[in-house]
Amino acid sequence: MSENTASPKHLPLEALHEEAGARFGAFAGWRMPLTYPAGVMKEHLHTRASAGLFDISHMQLFEVQGPDAARFLSHACPLDAAGLGEGRSKYTVLLNDEAGIIDDLIVTRLGAERFMVVANAGNAATDEAHFRAIAEDFNVSFEPLERVLLALQGPDAEAVLIAAGLDLSDLVFMSGTEPKDGWFAARSGYTGEDGFEVALPVDEAERFARKLIADERVEWIGLAARDSLRLEAGLCLHGQDLDQTTDPASAAILWAIPKAVREGGGFVGAQALGAILAKGANQKRVGLKPEGRQPVRAGALLVNEAGEAVGRVTSGGFGPSVGHPVAMGYVDKQLSEPGTRLFTEVRGNRIALDVHSLPFTPQRYHKG
Template identity: 75%
Template structure:
């Protein structure tokens, strides 16, 4: 069975092939994992200059209608009334038990217009979930076909200006519609300053070529995207968060205003209030292994008495941090920074300790 028959393909796949990408499967897509430079150099290039990521596997939804804001406040623990025009907000889709169906970025484009960015592996499920909630609201949820590019790193703004797109007026988590059917936010998944730009597929090759004509920019694959986001302490849905984890345990309550936690009518509100009131039993934390051996997703975490007290959900080597980095869940009593633990890795005991997140400082452009 060929990969082409089972996986979705990016509109710009030919460009990635020409750039020498090594491909692999991710969330149902045929994705570029690395390029000839390799994951270490790609990671460091993004931190030092500008990395271009093809994230067209992500799904954008246009949410429009007279009750679009009310609808989104029901679907998510989101204060849509307080979300200003051209402002973006990180939020979550919850089930009735406050489990995280997906994490999203919601941007207000007008009084009755919003853009929602969802994760690739959850796009079909999210669309069905949103449409089920939309029944009874005056709103439409419309999936968009766009190429989605992320340009990340300290040189990102200058590279974009050189490519003919000046978004220097944007600050972190603000957005613009710079051209017809284009959508851009100053945000990303690396901890660096950067932009995410959605545009029609027919306009994307020429735009990407303009970016890559700048020697400061180069293609970056999924492997470095993962190490960058892990150093930045950012969750990957399906690993660090899923429908069995709630925002309190996942250390994501910062994304939900306190008033909404206490009074909100969003799906999962009652369950979340109960969890917050009783206290989450476990908590997502950063983990720093001693030595050079990374610990990977699925490794059990034990206390000094060799009792299992948690699990690793993401792990690898942090090229910028200079040491292995990981995240996972531990019993709440063990969530303090510096707490010593043991990770079991293929029969070996690797000492780790709880480490503050992020591992590398965020460098968002906040104006």
């Protein structure tokens, strides 16, 4: 990774986070709230118990529209965009020619010729360049939108939004709508809990955010707790668990690519992915449960009983909801069964880890 000396980008609601006592840090080129005065443990548990509010305006929304919109997206991603019902969302990936994962995305169909794409902050410029190069061969427009994006997550999320005047109770998990002019909302999230992501114009955002945070059920939640929540839920972070050197088979996200799409090809990276599937992936992403209380962090080398390198940890930390360290990583395929014992070293100490099924906590999505 090359050193980035550019000044960080600032969230439109930065002053609101400063007012709330946020501690900031750099993430994906942005100055982001890491924690608030309650601290990461309480923020995490509050989200699981009630409703946590996350400012994820660093994420990038792209609007895709035109006669070829569905055909364009189905070529750019391993996705049946034409078969996606209006108002439905789909998790997908953007692949390079070698089937490496440029980014993971959520695509929502808003109309016959209109789609919304939500991309990760650190990849937004790369994604846009990749999409625009493909778009040259299609009758389609591809435009980034300037929006504040707020995620409200937890069992009280729906009731809180209704109290704030935004009734999204008709939505089920992985569906989206445009509740007002310039607004986009989806029932989705990155915590394993029921919840919503609401994008709205910058000039309307502070008033809406203040209305939400005034509800006693709601607390601001920073990036640190967002990371522990998604890790317990077994969800990938691009740049750690996914990158351009990993493919969907190794990453254990083939469920995101319908079998008919895999077999039909026609998308960027199809030939390479087909070859990987025919041969079989060498490694697989798995959950890892370290023994004891010491978290094992990303980058740790995994070895077998004989001390031979067999994998690596890509994400790790402490899981407040489960009360023990949690991690994910890649291991040799033959060692990917739950219960397999592996080892790593943390500060000179040998730590045992067991391969663990994902997620660590039950996902509680509202599926209707």
